[in-house]
Amino acid sequence: QSIFYVQYRYAASRFMNVPLGTLLYEVNEIMDSNAVRQLITEMGRVGKHLSEMGATEGAAGNISICVRDRLDIEEFFPRMTIIDLPQAAPDLAGATILVTGSGRRLREIAEAPTANLAGVVVQEGGRKACLFMSADSHFKRVTSEFNSHLAIHHDQMRARPIQVHAVVHAQPKYVTFLSHLPKYQDQNYFNNHLLRWQPETIINLPEGSGVLPFLLPGSNHLMIETMLSMRDHQVVVWAQHGIIARADESIFQALDLVEYLETAAQYEALNLYTGEASSGIETEHLREIAEIWQVRQKVF
DSSP, X not given: OEEEEEEEOHHHHHHSSSOXXXXXXXXXXXXXXXXXXXXXXXXXXXXXXXXXXXXXXXXXXXXXXXXXXXXXXXXXXXXXXXXXXXXXXXXXXXXXEEEEBTTOOGGGTTTOHHHHEEEEEEOTTSSEEEEEEOTXXXXXXXXXXXXXXXXXXHHHHHHSOOSEEEEEEEOOHHHHHHTTSGXXXXXXXXXXXXXXXXHXXXXXXXXXXXXXXXXXXXXXXXXXXXXXXXXXXXXXXXXXXXXXXXXXXXXXXXXXXXXXXXXXXXXXXXXXXXXXXXXXXXXXXXXXXXXXXXXXXXXX
């Protein structure tokens, strides 16, 4: 048997009616439909919360979950076609990726998951995939930024023995606004100023955030630079565009990272509004916090 672990921290208790701890699926070669239903329910709840944050206006944002096992998705997405993948992913052969469709509103996933999601099963060699969609699908192809999702999943899952990996792209207002200001497009400046406001931020983002210059959305350039930055960061800012976060533990953990960074950006914006009246938590205190929590932070 293969084993699919999804670690739930406090995020799980916020969104799912389950206790804290570890949710364990024991499955055979193909994970059953209950596991698929669980995953698409989680994607719906994350999409709704991102919308409530004001981070996914209209059809902005996209999310995906990659599972190393073959999922039994035909019950939900019975229509299959063969597609070329935008990026070769040989180490994901046999894996299943649940992903949002192009032009879909994330807030509508919860009410109509099969109309807004698709399943992608990577074929041997990693250059082609089976695309599974439903009869009520409201789109013809998956998100235009699927190339970045796929490259991140492939790069992370071939490097470490993880069974599930989630990616969330959103456009939270404050982070995105700050990324329009030239000085915040410098990665060191961005991290030193945003990670100084709350103790939780340095604990959850000890490596800080990657910051990329504006690159054409959906481009190969953006895909490559994001994949490389994700090797050192859990979150990457796409300047003048938004942010993208990844997590091994669950899609809720990726959502948490978006919230942490957006909250930090709100504090920073408030400080700008008041003429930079505060310098935030002292650097020595941030270092003490990291030491007490045994976190190897790389920012201060």
